[in-house]
Amino acid sequence: MKDFLPVTIEDMKKRGWDEPDFVYVIGDAYVDHSSFGPAVIxxxxxxxxxxxxxxxxxxxxxxxxxxxxxxxxxxxxVSAGNMDSMVNHYTVNKRKRHDDAYTPGGKAGKRPDYATIVYCNLIKRKFKDVPVIIGGIEASLRRLAHYDYWSDKLRKSILLDSGADLLLYGMGELSVVETAEALDSGLKIEDITFIKGSVYKAREIDAVPDPILLPDFDELLKDKLNYARSFYTQYINTDFVTAKPLVEKYGEHRYVVQNPPQRPLTMQEMDDVYDLPYMNTYHPSYEALGGVPAIKEVKFSLTSNRDASEAAVSALLPSTREG
Ligand code: B12
Structure with missing residues (x-):
């Protein structure tokens, strides 16, 4: 029988589990619908x-x-939710938003600013050596040094500020499964440096194959032109076929390495993702609070467009074409 994933120990026991493999911390309410990244992952x-x-x-x-x-x-x-927490909290004029479509009853204030960083710090304080993997839009768009409109400052990679171990950027279906399988096979999180679509921290970069060195963080702080140069390099390295690993240096022996993007899903893989047993609504515990407003416009929707460059993927993976 279809059901929501466990949100309490009782739910977990009902499924006969002693412990979860992963605990998924989200800044949004739990909505099990395929328009919501956390549900998909x-x-x-x-x-x-x-x-x-x-x-x-x-x-x-x-x-x-x-x-x-x-x-x-x-x-x-860990994911801040479907939107960056700052976009979720503030208007472009930097005024506080009064409501939040991704929270029960549409109430604002149920997640912190820079939610990914705050949740990861909380986890690392409580469980020092448990692997923490971040993803979703907030982590993806802040994966390397970036201009933060809200504080009007250049910020470091979110991997450094959050203390997370691994960042999976862009569409996460393939990367998250590869990461889970690597952990399950006994690899340490610091040795999982090979996943396409991931970003990790490193002390040395000798083993990175054919890297492009981006300007150091210090150089970015000194001159905006260096930031423009860095961004241009990042921009022309977003194609999963031609992109190279990018390296950003933060002082001595401290690097953030971005692996090339993960390949898009094939049409069959995409169909499989949308065939999973979603409940297609928010968790029933939110009913008394008025439900989650963000479900309204997508409840009966069909996803018509996602980045699945079938031709490119199939050319590289001829055996998947029959699907
Ligand atoms: C559909 C959509 C909407 C719909 C939302 C309907 C709904 N109720 O959900 C509507 C039209 C209402 C909407 C409105 C807005 N939107 Co909108 N929207 C989108 C859009 C086009 C697709 C989002 C989506 O459903 N994706 C499908 C899901 C499955 O993918 P996903 O969430 O990205 O998840 C994947 C990955 O991120 C990753 N992943 C996700 N979580 C995790 C977690 C882990 C651990 C890992 C490893 C991976 C991972 O894997 C997932 C599967 O591949 C995006 C642009 C885009 N192409 O992404 C903009 C986008 C999300 N919207 C945006 C904005 C700004 C808004 C508005 C604030 C606009 C406004 N000024 O009013 C409003 C706010 C809505 C609100 N009520 O609060 C911005 C957000 C920018 C940001 N930095 O956060 C985006 C990115 C567009 C853009 N480039 O500007 N939006």
Whole structure:
């Protein structure tokens, strides 16, 4: 029978699990619909046999809020939600928004500013050596040094400020499964440096194949032109066929390395993602609070367009064409 993924220990016991493989911390309410990134990622992992429990909108003032399921066997997954938390909280004029379509009852204030950083710090304080993997739009767009409109400052890669171990950028279906399988096979998170569509921290870069060195963070701070140069290099390295690994240096022996993008899904893989057993609505515990407004416009929608450059993928993977 179809059901939501566990949000309480009782839900977990009902499924006969002693512990989850992954605890997924999200800044949004838990909506199990294929228009919502967290639902897609958790259902894809479930379809590969991984046990995923959900902690939605934890109280970031209380470390215990992310310890609900104890220590997960393989790691934490963290996402600010469907939108960057700052875009979610502020208008372009930097005024506070009064409502939040991704929170029960449309109430604002249920997640912190820079949610990915705050949740990861909370997790690392409570469970020092558990792998933390971040993804979704907030992490993706802040994966290397970036201009932060809200503070009007250049910020470091979110990997450094959050203390997370690995960042998966862009569409996460393939990368998250590869990462989960690598962890499950016993690899340490610091040795998982080979996943396409990932960004990781390194002390040395000798083993990075054919890297492009971006300007150091210090050079970016000194001159805006260096930032423009860095961005241009990043921009022309977004094609999964031709992109090279990019390296950004932060002082002595501190690097952030971006692997080339993950390939898009084939048409069959995409169809499989949308065939997963979503409940197609928000968790029933939100009913009394008025539901989650963001479901309204997508409840009966069909996803008509996602980046699946079938021709390019098929050319590289001829055996997947029959699907
Ligand atoms: C559909 C859509 C809408 C719909 C949303 C309908 C709904 N109720 O969900 C509507 C039209 C309402 C909308 C409105 C707005 N939107 Co809009 N929207 C989109 C759009 C086109 C697609 C989002 C989507 O559904 N993607 C499909 C899901 C499955 O993908 P995903 O969330 O990206 O998840 C994937 C990855 O991120 C990753 N992933 C996700 N989570 C995690 C977690 C982990 C651990 C890992 C490893 C990976 C991972 O894997 C997932 C699967 O591949 C995006 C642009 C885009 N192409 O992404 C903009 C976009 C999200 N919207 C944006 C904005 C700004 C808005 C508005 C604020 C606009 C405005 N000024 O009013 C409003 C706010 C809405 C609100 N009510 O609060 C921006 C957000 C920018 C940002 N930095 O956050 C985007 C990126 C467009 C843009 N480039 O400007 N939007």
């Amino acid at each position: 958790s259902r894809v992992l479930e379809s590969r046999g991984f046990k995923v429990a959900i902690i939605s909108q934890p109280d970031w003032h209380d470390e215990e809020s992310i310890a609900l399921f104890g220590r997960p066997r393989l790691g934490f997954l």
